[in-house]
Amino acid sequence: MRNPSADGRFRTIYQANYEPIRSYCLRRLPVDDVNDVMADVFLVMWRRINDVPEGDAARLWLYGIARNCVANSQRTTRRSRRLRAKLAAMPGEPSVSPEVVVVRNESADEALLALETLKPLDQEMVQLRIWEELSSIEIGEVVGLKPTAVDMRLSRARKRLNQILSDDRTRFWSVRPHRMEGGESS
Amino acid sequence: MIDSFDRLRLADAAPRGSEPPESVLTLEALLGDIDERAGYMPIDTRVPETERRDAQTTRRGWLAAAVAFGVVLLLGAATILMMNGDQGVPPVTPEVTPTTQALSSQEQEQVDAVYAAVAKFNEGDVNAWVDSFREASTFTGRQISSSYVRHLLGFRMMLGEEITVEECTLTDDGKARCSLTSVDALGLADGGVNEFVWTVKSDNGRLLEVTETHNDDWRSAVSLMGAWVKDAHPEVWANSLEPPDSCSWPGGNVSDGFYGELNCMGRASLPNWEATAESAASLRDLVDEYKVYLGS
Numbered sequence: 440m441r442n443p444s445a446d447g448r449f450r451t452i453y454q455a456n457y458e459p460i461r462s463y464c465l466r467r468l469p470v471d472d473v474n475d476v477m478a479d480v481f482l483v484m485w486r487r488i489n490d491v492p493e494g495d496a497a498r499l500w501l502y503g504i505a506r507n508c509v510a511n512s513q514r515t516t517r518r519s520r521r522l523r524a525k526l527a528a529m530p531g532e533p534s535v536s537p538e539v540v541v542v543r544n545e546s547a548d549e550a551l552l553a554l555e556t557l558k559p560l561d562q563e564m565v566q567l568r569i570w571e572e573l574s575s576i577e578i579g580e581v582v583g584l585k586p587t588a589v590d591m592r593l594s595r596a597r598k599r600l601n602q603i604l605s606d607d608r609t610r611f612w613s614v615r616p617h618r619m620e621g622g623e624s625s
Numbered sequence: 626m627i628d629s630f631d632r633l634r635l636a637d638a639a640p641r642g643s644e645p646p647e648s649v650l651t652l653e654a655l656l657g658d659i660d661e662r663a664g665y666m667p668i669d670t671r672v673p674e675t676e677r678r679d680a681q682t683t684r685r686g687w688l689a690a691a692v693a694f695g696v697v698l699l700l701g702a703a704t705i706l707m708m709n710g711d712q713g714v715p716p717v718t719p720e721v722t723p724t725t726q727a728l729s730s731q732e733q734e735q736v737d738a739v740y741a742a743v744a745k746f747n748e749g750d751v752n753a754w755v756d757s758f759r760e761a762s763t764f765t766g767r768q769i770s771s772s773y774v775r776h777l778l779g780f781r782m783m784l785g786e787e788i789t790v791e792e793c794t795l796t797d798d799g800k801a802r803c804s805l806t807s808v809d810a811l812g813l814a815d816g817g818v819n820e821f822v823w824t825v826k827s828d829n830g831r832l833l834e835v836t837e838t839h840n841d842d843w844r845s846a847v848s849l850m851g852a853w854v855k856d857a858h859p860e861v862w863a864n865s866l867e868p869p870d871s872c873s874w875p876g877g878n879v880s881d882g883f884y885g886e887l888n889c890m891g892r893a894s895l896p897n898w899e900a901t902a903e904s905a906a907s908l909r910d911l912v913d914e915y916k917v918y919l920g921s
Contacts, residue, residue: 600629
């Protein structure tokens with residue numbers, strides 16, 4: 440039996456958070472998986488409507504649920520993701536799915552590959568900071584860490600990413616002149 | 626060089642204001658999908674009691690499995706020891722690396738204490754880190770209090786310093802003595818020195834003694850940065866790093882070691898951990914600028 444007040448609350452929170460959760464999923468999953476994961480997220484919310492905090496905290500709560508649902512989805516599709524990563528690394532292959540509406544340039548792709556070298560939790564915190572634009576306090580709410588710990592880990596992650604991308608740039612430029620002269624790079 | 630975070634911002638697959646792919650369900654369509662699923666799935670606004678019981682049962686199951694696994698490990702270890710004894714295999718020879726020696730449970734506890742403390746430091750868990758120290762422990766020969774551990778070493782923790790356990794040996798009195806390498810969080814490696822060594826002694830599961838050694842080049846590098854902060858960002862210096870008059874640390878001036886200042890300040894001037902964390906954040910934000918200054 441449905442509870443009318445719960446129904447109303449669900450709709451209110453759903454409408455306020457549909458777009459942020461959609462973006463969260465699009466940033467982390469193949470488009471084909473987005474609908475299922477979004478439905479999972481809001482089904483969990485429906486089941487646990489009494490646990491959903493009031494106000495803006497509801498969004499952070501939903502990010503936490505989405506994080507788990509995305510992780511579940513990624514586990515089931517890990518093999519295909521690895522295959523895509525290999526294909527993306529091969530010269531001449533498209534580096535992103537054609538369904539992705541934003542054309543990612545080479546610099547961004549390098550940054551994404553660098554991001555994948557971080558620990559999963561650090562990846563998630565970096566993504567929450569850059570893409571979801573959350574504060575350290577909010578990130579801490581989502582991942583269950585204190586803001587100071589979030590700051591520290593983000594600082595380390597940034598340092599590591601800059602180091603990796605700096606190294607990549609060196610390698611990139613050492614290869615690029617061969618291509619510019621028209622020859623195939625060996 | 627473009628900052629990595631800026632580059633990742635360009636890789637956002639769903640930037641604000643962009644239209645989602647057509648295959649993604651609209652707000653109303655997804656709601657219909659959820660409604661349909663809710664109609665044939667056991668959905669309720671509360672977690673069903675049976676599920677709670679299942680969860681408890683599952684937890685008990687995991688606990689039982691973990692206990693069983695622990696018992697199997699202990700039995701296995703005991704069996705191996707007994708077999709070794711039966712076959713007359715001599716005890717571990719001195720040539721074996723100290724960390725691979727068979728340790729008594731008490732000795733293992735000492736080593737584990739060091740590893741656990743290091744893990745807490747690297748995780749940024751300042752409270753757990755403080756709890757790792759025994760009362761009346763010493764840092765580089767000076768007796769330290771828990772607030773001292775919190776402020777001084779917590780400050781460095783917040784700067785992003787990371788520690789790695791390199792090797793542990795056991796002292797004659799059964800305490801662990803471990804060499805730890807700590808990477809300089811300020812990233813002054815360009816100056817040629819970025820590592821220093823902690824020797825940690827643990828006792829009864831707590832850290833008892835920490836001795837830190839580093840060379841003069843490193844001291845010089847951090848002193849230079851301290852001088853630069855004082856000159857280029859006096860507001861940060863005044864709010865975060867300037868030692869109070871009451872400082873009694875032997876190296877109580879800039880030329881005698883930047884971290885010496887932090888040692889003193891940590892004990893005497895910072896009222897709480899939040900202030901320590903803010904100070905570390907202020908300094909951390911200046912590191913990139915300082916590197917640009919060094920390169921100019």
